[in-house]
Amino acid sequence: MGQAFLAKQRKEGKSKATLDKTEYHLKLANRDFGKKPISEITAPMILKTLRKVEAKGNYETAHRLRARIGSVFRYAVASGIAETDPTYALRDALIRPTRVHRAAITDPKALGQLMREIDVFDGQATTRIGLQLLALLAQRPGEVRNAKWEEFDFTSAIWSLPAAKMKMRRDHLVPLPPQALELLEELKEITGEGAYLFPSLRSWHRPMSENTLNAALRRMGYSGDEMTAHGFRASFSTLANESGLWNPDAIERALAHVEKNEVRRAYARGEHWDERVKLADWWAGYLEEVRAD
Numbered sequence: 001m002g003q004a005f006l007a008k009q010r011k012e013g014k015s016k017a018t019l020d021k022t023e024y025h026l027k028l029a030n031r032d033f034g035k036k037p038i039s040e041i042t043a044p045m046i047l048k049t050l051r052k053v054e055a056k057g058n059y060e061t062a063h064r065l066r067a068r069i070g071s072v073f074r075y076a077v078a079s080g081i082a083e084t085d086p087t088y089a090l091r092d093a094l095i096r097p098t099r100v101h102r103a104a105i106t107d108p109k110a111l112g113q114l115m116r117e118i119d120v121f122d123g124q125a126t127t128r129i130g131l132q133l134l135a136l137l138a139q140r141p142g143e144v145r146n147a148k149w150e151e152f153d154f155t156s157a158i159w160s161l162p163a164a165k166m167k168m169r170r171d172h173l174v175p176l177p178p179q180a181l182e183l184l185e186e187l188k189e190i191t192g193e194g195a196y197l198f199p200s201l202r203s204w205h206r207p208m209s210e211n212t213l214n215a216a217l218r219r220m221g222y223s224g225d226e227m228t229a230h231g232f233r234a235s236f237s238t239l240a241n242e243s244g245l246w247n248p249d250a251i252e253r254a255l256a257h258v259e260k261n262e263v264r265r266a267y268a269r270g271e272h273w274d275e276r277v278k279l280a281d282w283w284a285g286y287l288e289e290v291r292a293d
Contacts, residue, residue, distance in 0.1 A: 001038045001081060002026040005072045017142060023177030025068040028053065038076050043086040047093055059097035098105060104231030106238040110227055114227065119291070127210070127216045129187045130198050133214065134229060136180045136284055138236035138255060141229040145208045147197045149188070149229040157181060161256075172256045177284035196214050211244050236283060245282065250275040 006022055014022075017259055026034075033041050033050050046069055053062040070087035077085060105213040128195060134144055143161060151160050159174040166172050175186070184197075191199055198208040213229040224243045240251050250272040 001076045001079075002030065002034070004079075005075045008075065015164055016146075017167075022068060025065050026072075028071055029074050030064055030101065038073070041086065042267050043089045045078055046086060047090055050090070050094060054095055057150075059095045061099065062094050066094065088214065097253045103226055103228050104234035105237070106235055109293060111235055111239075111287075112293050114220075114222070115287055115291045123218060123219065125217055126187065126198055126202075127212055129261060130181050130213055131206065131216060131229075132179075132183055133180060134232045135287060136177065136183070137174055137237070137280075138233050138283070139174060139234070140256075141213055142210065145198050145210065145213070148195050149197060150195070151193060152176075153183065154181060154184070166256060171254070173273070174254075175280040177280045179284040179288070180280075212227050239286065240279065240283060243282075243286075246279050247272065247275060256281060 003026075006026065008021060009022055013043060017201065022039050027051060029046075032052075032263070033045050036045075046066070048065055050062045053065060066087050070085050073082055073085040073087060074081035105114055115132075118128060118131045118135070121131070130144060134141060137159070137160075139288055147159070147161075148166060151162075152158075153160065157176040160175055161172040161174065163171045169179060191197060191204075194204040196204065196207045200206040200208055214224070215228065217227055218224070237251060237255060240246055240254075253272050
């Protein structure tokens, strides 16, 4: 049943990251009860598997595994193969993980110091440019790592991210300030012959490892408690909001956050583009200013 659920996700156009996580979770479950008919799998059996994950301190993974198994069971119920979802009874059985916010630098002087250190990073040029674009564009690290040249319109200065790549499953446009275009031109001299902006060192057919950008920050002396690759989004959000110059909705749209209110979301979907272009230019200039301080 798990493979049928995975096939359903593929047909729905789920992102590679989502499919990989589903496969990983199914593998964990299959080790313990994958050979049993789904109608014979009980809550205690599932809990035993979840406890193994918890025993390693992986509380968040245990919760996500329970949710994934539940999704498979609900699909089985809808398909007439199972009668109930036994994971429902396990909602309060697991240890709740402590939510840890990703570390980010939001002090202007400290951010300026970080940007100067990135500018002189002595590792791979692609890694340096990746960090610089993360700071400039404030998109998720996975979206930057998996970016393809075909998504970039240099004439219009727009990066078009398809819904399949986005966490919120919606197309997203990113305005490219001149500083970003300059970095992209530099990067194109290095990786422009391939599909990915940031290919793996081992194969140009795969993107850069998800650990590369964080590893570069550690190499520069920034611990995981000080700054992460994802933290550039919080740096942008905090400082743009604190400036008081921009509509908070425009900042949220720049981050590809989705309004939860459906009516408000429908209204705001096409809004704020002109302001977002100005915001992108302002942020690029702001980063240059803090570099110089």
